[in-house]
Amino acid sequence: MLIVPHVVFGAAIGSKIHSPILTIFLAVASHYLLDRIPHWQETTEPYILTARTYIRCSIDLILSIGFLFFLSRQGKLDLNVFLGAIFAIIPDVEGIFQVRKDLLKNSILSMTFPFHMRLQRHAGFLLGVFTQLVVIFISLLIIFEI
Numbered sequence: 722m723l724i725v726p727h728v729v730f731g732a733a734i735g736s737k738i739h740s741p742i743l744t745i746f747l748a749v750a751s752h753y754l755l756d757r758i759p760h761w762q763e764t765t766e767p768y769i770l771t772a773r774t775y776i777r778c779s780i781d782l783i784l785s786i787g788f789l790f791f792l793s794r795q796g797k798l799d800l801n802v803f804l805g806a807i808f809a810i811i812p813d814v815e816g817i818f819q820v821r822k823d824l825l826k827n828s829i830l831s832m833t834f835p836f837h838m839r840l841q842r843h844a845g846f847l848l849g850v851f852t853q854l855v856v857i858f859i860s861l862l863i864i865f866e867i
């Protein structure tokens with residue numbers, strides 16, 4: 722799944738959970754849960770990184786940071802919301818190992834990486850973007866208590 726839905730969903734968790742430790746645990750768990758929802762991204766297994774991936778990740782990160790600034794301006798960014806947003810994308814740090822596969826061998830992530838990859842459910846562009854927009858929409862409803 723793209724970065725933005727994970728960040729927004731993690732922020733939603735942090736907005737409702739008032740324990741930092743529980744927020745971190747639930748945010749990481751939410752990452753694996755959301756990856757089970759059919760979603761689109763520009764690369765699928767075996768996740769060959771291309772220029773499109775770097776462009777998408779850059780835009781995705783900028784939008785995620787922009788979202789956190791937006792929450793800050795709305796007075797909705799506290800420690801738990803921040804922790805939720807950050808830890809919701811921690812599992813995707815494994816993407817680094819697509820560039821440096823040598824690091825994967827000697828890491829605890831060598832155990833979680835195959836698990837994470839098996840969880841992925843990919844969909845075509847229209848359905849795969851729609852599901853992620855739904856995740857973002859529901860998360861915003863939770864954060865802003867609409």
Ligand SMILES: [Zn+2]
Pocket residue numbers: 722752756812813837
């Ligand atoms: Zn993931």
